[in-house]
Amino acid sequence: MPILAVRDSALPGTTDLPCVLARLPSRAPVVVMIHGFGFDPFDPQSDPHLHILGLDPDRRRWGAVSWPRRLDLAGDRGLGVAWGWPSTGTIWQANAQAAAQGKKLARFIGILRALDGQRPVHVIAHSLGARVAYSALTDLGPNDVQRVVLIAPALSLAEARAACRSPAGRMAMFVNVTGRENRLFDALLLAALPYRGRRLARRSICDDNWLDLALDDPDVLGTLRQWGWRIRPARVRICHWSGYLRPGVWRLYQDLLLRPDETPLSCLRTATSGPRGPKGLRSVSLQRLKALVRRGVPS
Template sequence: MTDDPRPIRADMGPRGLTLDRERLARKLAALPASAPVVVMIHGWRYAPGFAGDCPHGSILSLDPQPGDRRAVSWPRHLGLDGCSALGIALGWRAKCDPWRAHLRAGWTGPALAEIARTVHDLSGRPIQVIAHSMGARVALAALPLVPAGHIHRMILLAAAETRRVALSALDTPAGRSVEVINVTTRENDLFDACFEWGIHLGLRTSIGQGLGRSRPNWHDLWIDQPRTLQALAGLGHVLSDPPRRICHWSPYLRPGTIALYRALIEGRLSAGDLPLHRPGRRWSRLILGARGMDLGSGLPAA
């Protein structure tokens, strides 16, 4: 009997990782050798089993429940049908205050590392990761816990993590071998500021402001900047206008974004082809209007 196309469900709870390893092994065995395996990780305010806020009934589902403007199906739009590419949906308990969610995101890093090791043990394949908000903290927390090559690529969307933590994660064997695309936009400035001041008392800078240093395997992609948008359009990826000037979900709600990530995941687009323009100033989406101007970075140090 043909297995259903839904992503493999994985949940991190008080007793550790719950993962259907038998189904995972079966799906991996049937997957073409070149097909990607992608772990999807949600951010704050989702938690498995919560009605209306369960990620497996929302963004990590092939068929999200209607009525939620944020509930666009990641696996459907990324082409994770279980045949040409396999999706693994990692849920964790983020329906709480942001301080506890921040702690739990760090604690969930070992679950992602366990998934990466399991996929590698079963098939010899690396995984790719796409993560939003505090899900990016989960992703980066896994890098010190796995060997080089177990995680091939990370696409981080409006990431809620600091430069210091990201640089530390990159300075590990897996961190030096992974490719990271850090998708950021000035529509997220308010959320970056709340993360920096509400959790880190203004002492740390979010990677929403870019990594702040050059690393050959790290690519900051500023999807609000006119020159970046023009370059992406030249690559065949036209991004429509964002839904709002202030929007934490813009990196996946904005039409055209998920098709861009799918091209990266499938290898039809190389990270080296992505534009490397400097960002506009913080708050420029509000001060200068929806299309802003590229005024240089003016970013604080990490």
């Protein structure tokens, strides 16, 4: 299945969507991939579709891993929507543009849902891309989006809580991926953007539909390894892109977005926040997780 490349214009590709969706298996999801700061889909030097949102990015560029390939969206397992938006210029310009892009994304998802109301729609977003997702959620209805994976989100705590408590957010499941290697960027963001002095969405939300995954925590990594997700520690101490460059992390994202029935957040929350140590560490494989789901564990 080809990746649907979106550029900042009128709602793209909507005339082709009925045919595209018809060729997908009935429950194959739509996964919207949203980049962060520093890209422009109209500039070949910074076009995200030639970079992280493309199937064959230039590997000489920093951070050039193909999101759709790592998510296994190059076949028929789902439709990858590569949401390219202009996020160059100053951080203030990109921040304002992210909010406007969210409105466009909400309209696009609304069209998807009108065409196929039963097909799951998920979102994965990095940095300022989280603000695009947040802005979209506030304009969507219940069950319009099922899962949202936020990687080092440039989102304040108040905004994250508002997203969770919106009509769409109440029914969605959020996975918030954080890491100590992003702290310098967090500090710069807090100093620059309007929420000066406020807190970012880092390990602070207690809603039932919100899960924090602190990938700088050895205990969390150890527990995930017991589940079959072998994610390595960060290679460098300061890195804004560690959440998608870290070896092994894409297997986790792939399972969260393409196998949601096998990865209920309630089980993940219990495993990553429970007691540690040889006797307390939960050793649960994906096969065991499937058995738990069949027994009625909520997702």
